[in-house]
Amino acid sequence: MRALDPGLPRPVWLLQAGGLANMFGNGLVVPFLIIYLHNVRGVSLGVAGLVAASNAAVALVSGPVGGALADRVGPRRTLTASLVIMAGAYALFPLIREPWHAFTLNALAGVGSGAFWPSQGSLLTKLSPRDRRHAAFAQQRVTMNLGLGLGALVGGVIAAADRPESFTMLFALDAVTFLAFAFLLRRVPAPPVGGAYEEAARSGGGFGAVLRDRPFMAFMGLNTIVIAASIAPFSELFPVFAKGEAGVSEGGIGLIFFLNTLTVVLVQLPVARLAEGHRRMRALAAMAVLFACTWLLVLAGGLWLEAAAATVLFAAAFVVFALGQCLHGTVQGPLVSDLAPPRLLGRYMALSASSWQVAFVIGPAAGGFILEAEPFALWPLAAVLCLVVAGGALALERTLPPGVRRTPRRVPAFGEPAPVPAPGVVSEPSG
Numbered sequence: 001m002r003a004l005d006p007g008l009p010r011p012v013w014l015l016q017a018g019g020l021a022n023m024f025g026n027g028l029v030v031p032f033l034i035i036y037l038h039n040v041r042g043v044s045l046g047v048a049g050l051v052a053a054s055n056a057a058v059a060l061v062s063g064p065v066g067g068a069l070a071d072r073v074g075p076r077r078t079l080t081a082s083l084v085i086m087a088g089a090y091a092l093f094p095l096i097r098e099p100w101h102a103f104t105l106n107a108l109a110g111v112g113s114g115a116f117w118p119s120q121g122s123l124l125t126k127l128s129p130r131d132r133r134h135a136a137f138a139q140q141r142v143t144m145n146l147g148l149g150l151g152a153l154v155g156g157v158i159a160a161a162d163r164p165e166s167f168t169m170l171f172a173l174d175a176v177t178f179l180a181f182a183f184l185l186r187r188v189p190a191p192p193v194g195g196a197y198e199e200a201a202r203s204g205g206g207f208g209a210v211l212r213d214r215p216f217m218a219f220m221g222l223n224t225i226v227i228a229a230s231i232a233p234f235s236e237l238f239p240v241f242a243k244g245e246a247g248v249s250e251g252g253i254g255l256i257f258f259l260n261t262l263t264v265v266l267v268q269l270p271v272a273r274l275a276e277g278h279r280r281m282r283a284l285a286a287m288a289v290l291f292a293c294t295w296l297l298v299l300a301g302g303l304w305l306e307a308a309a310a311t312v313l314f315a316a317a318f319v320v321f322a323l324g325q326c327l328h329g330t331v332q333g334p335l336v337s338d339l340a341p342p343r344l345l346g347r348y349m350a351l352s353a354s355s356w357q358v359a360f361v362i363g364p365a366a367g368g369f370i371l372e373a374e375p376f377a378l379w380p381l382a383a384v385l386c387l388v389v390a391g392g393a394l395a396l397e398r399t400l401p402p403g404v405r406r407t408p409r410r411v412p413a414f415g416e417p418a419p420v421p422a423p424g425v426v427s428e429p430s431g
Helices: 010-040 045-072 075-091 099-127 130-158 164-187 196-202 207-211 214-228 231-236 238-246 250-275 280-304 307-339 342-373 375-399
Strands: none
Touching: 010 045, 010 075, 010 099, 010 130, 010 164, 010 231, 010 238, 010 250, 045 075, 045 099, 045 342, 075 099, 075 164, 099 130, 099 307, 099 342, 130 164, 130 250, 130 307, 207 214, 207 342, 214 231, 214 280, 214 307, 214 342, 214 375, 231 238, 231 307, 231 342, 238 250, 238 280, 238 307, 238 375, 250 307, 280 307, 280 375, 307 342, 342 375
């Protein structure tokens, strides 16, 4: 797999391997969590959506703390601690019998989840050369989606609503993958911290400086809306809609997730290479349009097709969705790291993660009640929000610093031929 991008150093690949194992465990659980709560434990759809949102709500608090810790004590230590906390939480999920049990354990998982993303993003950024960051984040999207897809495929075979013990197996396997990632991190070098926390404090930095970065905060606003209207409902709400309204089986849901992530695995790196030298906000707008098209296909399948035909259409729809995910993976993380001053990288990554967490509060919480009241109203509403983001992305471009508007081209190693520019493309300076 390393031959896919020789510009990425070995520690990055070790980090990707840990992410692959970890996301395999998440794939076992995430698509089936609301099915478990609703169909196995008898929690209503609205409350189950709130349970799913509780993870992200707590992560809104733990995320900034995790980002500051990544700057102060190092991202590797912070990431390891977050993995251990999440392993303990998911290992206890089979004990859920009442809604408050679910809220408590998912909130505990949110403590770890909030610290996971800024520390993981900071570690990936510090281990990657600047001109290969977009490739590193794209490769992360490949490995994590491969793990998620394989996990969903296996989880679809194991999970059965009439066999609660099948979910016990899923949660136990998920906990093991968190610990496997934590163990693998011991082989990843810890980047020097170098007093970044103290330097930020002396220079009047910290989260106040991040919040005053208006282009960055506008970008985070767009990211929050599009994740709330796309990836959050796909992960948390689509499976229960597909099962309840279209009659798709657990195995069919696992297959849909697998095909989606397989597409990401196959297409993400070519998309990242094609994006080099091109405008990031145009890619983000195209992503949002693809997400909107997906939800219209889901609406059509749920309204007019039987289970087998709906499964086929849903699988095709989420192949389209995967193309949008590839564009997002090429733009979002690398743009955050390019906008961030080095001393505040952990904090920028923390607020970037917070945009996801706000989205995963709003999406499942609001979407769960919409789904319960009128299942077919959710998808056109999500499509409209995605189209709003497409327009917002194009408007945001002129406010970004010129040096970050385009995805950087790779700087060839000594003796390696320079890349040939695409016709009509003029690279802007980076940095």
